[in-house]
Amino acid sequence: MRTKSIASIEKAAQILKLLGDKTRLSMVKLIENNECCVCEFVDIYQASQPSISQHLRKLRDAELVKERRKGQWVFYSLNKESQYYEFVLGILESVPSQDERLKELEKQGLRISCCE
Amino acid sequence: MRTKSIASIEKAAQILKLLGDKTRLSMVKLIENNECCVCEFVDIYQASQPSISQHLRKLRDAELVKERRKGQWVFYSLNKESQYYEFVLGILESVPSQDERLKELEKQGLRISCCE
DNA sequence: TTAATACATAAGCACATTATTATCTATCAA
DNA sequence: TTGATAGATAATAATGTGCTTATGTATTAA
Numbered sequence: 001m002r003t004k005s006i007a008s009i010e011k012a013a014q015i016l017k018l019l020g021d022k023t024r025l026s027m028v029k030l031i032e033n034n035e036c037c038v039c040e041f042v043d044i045y046q047a048s049q050p051s052i053s054q055h056l057r058k059l060r061d062a063e064l065v066k067e068r069r070k071g072q073w074v075f076y077s078l079n080k081e082s083q084y085y086e087f088v089l090g091i092l093e094s095v096p097s098q099d100e101r102l103k104e105l106e107k108q109g110l111r112i113s114c115c116e
Numbered sequence: 117m118r119t120k121s122i123a124s125i126e127k128a129a130q131i132l133k134l135l136g137d138k139t140r141l142s143m144v145k146l147i148e149n150n151e152c153c154v155c156e157f158v159d160i161y162q163a164s165q166p167s168i169s170q171h172l173r174k175l176r177d178a179e180l181v182k183e184r185r186k187g188q189w190v191f192y193s194l195n196k197e198s199q200y201y202e203f204v205l206g207i208l209e210s211v212p213s214q215d216e217r218l219k220e221l222e223k224q225g226l227r228i229s230c231c232e
Numbered sequence: 233t234t235a236a237t238a239c240a241t242a243a244g245c246a247c248a249t250t251a252t253t254a255t256c257t258a259t260c261a262a
Numbered sequence: 263t264t265g266a267t268a269g270a271t272a273a274t275a276a277t278g279t280g281c282t283t284a285t286g287t288a289t290t291a292a
Binding site for chain 2: 004006010013014015017018019021025087090091095096098
């Protein structure tokens with residue numbers, strides 16, 4: 001179903017809570033237009049790898065994001081097949097772009113090293 | 117400024133976190149179109165009065181809701197003057213109406229007893 | 233096959249969040 | 263004025279969340 005509407009208040013609250021963390025919200029905004037791998041998130045947020053993995057797991061458990069393995073790397077992107085995709089997109093509309101963070105990575109030559 | 121956009125990712129996450137609680141989200145949705153007093157929330161959510169007051173305090177601290185005292189009662193409503201009002205409205209669009217809960221209250225005669 | 237890299241996961245700890253209990257203030261009705 | 267009702271707030275207890283550390287698995291490159 002292509003709709004922004006969420007059937008239950010509980011589910012809506014659950015998704016909002018997931019997005020109510022600045023690291024997760026920024027990650028989700030980032031992969032709105034970009035596929036990113038875990039090591040990039042680690043560099044961008046100056047966070048430990050397990051910390052990033054745990055955030056991604058929550059987003060994955062809620063089926064908001066999907067993963068794609070490519071060799072050693074696992075790339076994450078927004079799950080366009082999610083029944084909550086439109087809802088998430090609607091929220092992301094109001095959230096400032098995080099693409100600058102990726103550009104910073106590229107400047108440091110850290111993007112290429114990681115992605116194919 | 118009349119815009120759905122939020123300047124910082126941190127502020128967006130903070131608001132989403134506030135709405136990421138089913139009681140608060142339901143309350144905010146309810147007062148999108150209705151002015152409600154604390155005792156009504158207590159009845160609707162079968163929660164303790166302090167618990168409701170504390171939820172309302174968080175929403176008030178973030179200036180998402182405003183209060184209006186009327187005699188013994190304090191009525192809460194969405195703060196249309198908030199710079200985040202449009203953002204919140206955009207989210208509430210996707211959230212199921214909670215008006216049924218108020219209708220239940222009315223059926224039980226609990227609404228009138230409380231409101232003017 | 234072995235070592236290195238990328239990532240996931242489990243356990244434990246620190247901190248944040250939520251609810252409860254107790255108490256306080258404000259308003260109203262007798 | 264006194265008692266009752268509505269609500270706020272403080273202290274505390276229970277629970278949840280997010281981080282770190284340690285370790286496990288998968289893939290690649292030597």
